[in-house]
Amino acid sequence: MWENGCNICKCCKEHSVPFCGLCGEFPCEWLCNTLTWDKNGIEQLKMLAEEYRRRSAVFSSFLHELWKKIGTHGIMTLSTCAENRVTSRPMSVVVIDGRFYCQTDENYLKCKQISANSNVALCFKNFSVEGICRFIGKPLDDENQFFARAYQKHFQGSFEAYYALAAECLLEITPTLIYSWEYELTKPYMEYWDFENMLHRKEWK
Numbered sequence: 001m002w003e004n005g006c007n008i009c010k011c012c013k014e015h016s017v018p019f020c021g022l023c024g025e026f027p028c029e030w031l032c033n034t035l036t037w038d039k040n041g042i043e044q045l046k047m048l049a050e051e052y053r054r055r056s057a058v059f060s061s062f063l064h065e066l067w068k069k070i071g072t073h074g075i076m077t078l079s080t081c082a083e084n085r086v087t088s089r090p091m092s093v094v095v096i097d098g099r100f101y102c103q104t105d106e107n108y109l110k111c112k113q114i115s116a117n118s119n120v121a122l123c124f125k126n127f128s129v130e131g132i133c134r135f136i137g138k139p140l141d142d143e144n145q146f147f148a149r150a151y152q153k154h155f156q157g158s159f160e161a162y163y164a165l166a167a168e169c170l171l172e173i174t175p176t177l178i179y180s181w182e183y184e185l186t187k188p189y190m191e192y193w194d195f196e197n198m199l200h201r202k203e204w205k
Helices: 005-015 027-032 041-070 109-116 143-152 155-163
Strands: 073-082 085-096 098-105 119-124 128-137 168-184 187-194 201-202
Touching: 005 027, 041 128, 041 155, 041 187, 073 098, 073 109, 085 109, 085 119, 085 143, 098 143, 109 128, 143 155
Parallel strands: none
Antiparallel strands: 073 085, 073 119, 085 098, 098 168, 119 128, 128 168, 168 187, 187 201
16 A cells, blocks of 8 residues: 555655654544545544554563664674575674664665665574564765764774765664573573564563
């Protein structure tokens, strides 16, 4: 729906919200005039927004420990896929505000794969990260100095060698699912952080 011309989806995208109920202008006159096929649509969106905020508060309580375990940076394997070909490569990654950032040459195969398919995966320690990758400009751009500071701090050698190269582009990976293999008193379990549905669970093996 996000790609097929739905005006409601387009409006949500412009307002940077996943659905109308979370918009600061909700319920706007345009939406009320548009949702003519569902007389209970506005009330249902209000209920959905309440559930979203409830889940978000609960889910957030599990994230502090997750980011503490993952840390601020690391050499992570980035996997990309397009046209039935999967490739993987170690990347110098920094973690800022719940997102993963790295830079690379825009002419490399993985950039072409990301352009064709934004679904990517990262592997780091005992964590697997599935997410959506997007290009956010050049590392040198003023608005990306937050990355430059972290990159220089944690990867000084790479920063000096690659940061200012003209062909470098900056990648931002927003996680949709993170999971890890853990043990508790020698008993193994999988732990999942589902960002799309804001759910956390443990699955004992």
